[in-house]
Amino acid sequence: MKDRLAAALKVSRADYTEIRVERTWSSAVTFRGRRLETATVSEDQGGFVRALNRGGGWGITSFTSLDALPTMVARANQLSRAVRLDRPIRLADTVPQVADAALDLDGDVRGIPLAEKKQLLEAYNGAMLAVSNAVVDTQASYRDDVSEVWYVNSEGTALALLRPEVTLSGTAIARRNGTIEKGLESIGLRKGWRSVHGLEDRFRVVAQRAVDLLDAPRVQGGTYPVILDNELAGVFVHEAFGHLSEADFVYENPQAREMMTLGRRFGKPVLNVGDNGAAPGLRGTLPFDDEGTPTQDTPLIQDGILVGRLHSRETAAALGERPTGNARAISFRHPPIVRMTNTYIAPGPAGGALEDLIKDVKLGVYACGAFGGQTMLENFSFTAAWGHMIRDGHVAELVKDVVLAGNLFQTLDRIDHIAGDFTWNQMGGGCGKGGQFPLPVTEGAPHVRIEQALVGGDV
């Protein structure tokens, strides 16, 4: 395949050309209630070409028929030339990479019969249904894939990559009279068949929580000291801060650049944030991004000060900074854009755990898990999966409908205590941006305290 791509590169008349070809083998099993919804095996394949010429813009083609590769290389060049630009697009220099990088398949999912995958998921789904009669519905899904990716560019980079992935998710819907609640488990690993066994308890716990939430009161809306658990703190740093650190947000926008000036104080000295695409064994981990740049650990906030951002080659050149290996595409159907990998809040220097964060909180909210999060630049919203009130320094009653809303700058600045109990949260699903969803990412954090935050709920 590499030779085929090299031959196609040779005939390109563009100043810069890159080709990415992918072949993805995947299988999926889904249950809804006791019904098996699907059990399928799929093969998806296609190619992507991006061309750039001096004075031109990006010309992009994507296609499912690989026979069309030479035509598509020529078309990308024509499209690039059809875009006239006064200020040229430049790409930051990188060292051309030649590598065959096969990640450990950890029990190659391609060799496991579909029936065994069904059996595994049936057990997890059954564990949720068995919790209570109040669990009226479940959704459970298992998905695995192995992607072969070939990437070449006209600067000499030639990569062959093999990436496994397996994701499991379970939703339990509990209902009593008119009240409906849900519990959600989601696991995503850049691993294989060996990693997905013995997880019944995790599914049982979320189903039990959905049942417990039926009787829980809605949180009283208002402003509280809020402690985020590891999972929600991770989602928070990804959504509320991570997206602003993606340089495509600032590189064409002087006002945004000013807002995100390196050296600006973003939080108290306790706050350290980074993105590490090279962290071993995580779902957002990759040896190279989709421009062939090696991944790395990029500090974003150090001791409360903004010190870095995430780059593609284009954004790095525009800002006079170095590429960070964050240009990623979800598939051959899309161009690489600036994305996160494994984003984290580093453990606080003082260490400690939840107890240390709540011991002097008279009335607060302990917000746990994440149903989701969304940002509109400086404003964000997170829906915790569940919460507890904190009363007189102790975790008290279960509450539901805990939605955190706020302004990024104010909220980051109000983080006053970060525990030492760091964990990576290997969730399924993924990140969405520019029509590209779901991109595998991981988030990691310890327990984090926000002095004051707005919690939605009953007003």
Next chain:
Amino acid sequence: MIDRLLDAACATVDGADALWRREDRTAVAFESGRLKTAGVTEETGVNLRVVAGGRMGVAGTTAAAPDLVELIARARASAQLGEALALAFPPAAPLPSVPTHFDGAANASLDDLIRMGRTLVERLAREGCQVNVAIERELGETAVGNSAGARGGYRSSAVAVTAEVVRIAADDVLTIYDQYLGADLPGDGDIEALVRSIETRLEPALTVVAPPKGALPVVFTPAGLAAVLLPLEQALSGRTVLQGSSPLAGKIGERAFDARFSVSDDPLAPGRPASRPIDDECVPSAPAPLVERGVVRRFVYDLETAALANARSTGHGRRGIFGKPHIRYTNLIVGDGPRPTPDAQGRGSRDVGRALGGGLLEGIADGLLVDDLIGVGQGNVVGGGFGHPVGLAYRVERGEITGRVKDAAVAGNVYDLLKQIAGFGTDGRWLGSRWSPSLRLEGVSVARR
């Protein structure tokens, strides 16, 4: 392709249906006012579903010249694990006529799309603001068939023009977004409406005012209604009903909403990209009233959920290349009438953006106009409860917009709020594949920091 595949499949299975689809997309993107990217995408694929031994299985491929024997074998293997299901493949039937392919869209050149984008960028340019514009034209070809002899096929076109104005002043980020979506190219009037819609929301947003607090009247614009309508979209799906999680289950024929409130789905709405003569499971298209004057009339089904619910498919089966068909709405029409006029059906309403709130602000002593909420779709949607911070909202005082509010959140339960609707706006429009006017709802919880 479909005939060959079904012939080959039927030799070894009890029944089958299949979809073949080709999509060609041409897209141009302007970033911060500059044309940066031009791209084309070509994608072809086949999706096959079989019933073998009374069980259902599916398989798909994007291979250029698919190995039909291998595809059928994969579908059969999938069926071996599948649950027993008495799937009723619909027989051949006459199809309604609906235009889905427009020459204007099909013949537009790359330069035409670039020119349109430039015009829009120029119209929206203003000091201190970044303008992003994306134009995408998609041409499709679809063929469906089944072992009961039904066949269908059509060509389609769709054009999406999205424009976004971003204004950053110190730490205040304001984003105003709108989209034209149609089966044909937008006319001058449509581009004008898009510009006006953005300008109308930008001007009053430049002033930031304190949000109000309490149980207040809130006007939801067609865009702002997403949070209110999403629970209904889920609850009216036959799948949610089957699973026992729809609050509307068992309420067919009952009044659940304001007596003026209606919801229907119309796959034959002219000029809409989601319109088609036949669904992806060979069921001929027909409009479906779902809620009529507050009374729940019907749920939407595809073949599978219809078989499970002992109902008939309403023609809402949609399938991708991989996986099995699922329920999807086509053109959802929400409001109290008047129904979209033929012109407004094909294109965006020309009145869009003339005044915010569609005439519903009058008489509001203190309240909100909500155009965008953050985090819609998160949380426990199907129960009807929602609570979101505002993305774009304005304070309404003594019947007039006094400025944009930030750091506020709205919450409520749609089943309570929609029992009594204080007003339907005169600003009905298409937004994506949904048509609705603004709605004024009373007693919405508004919280502020």
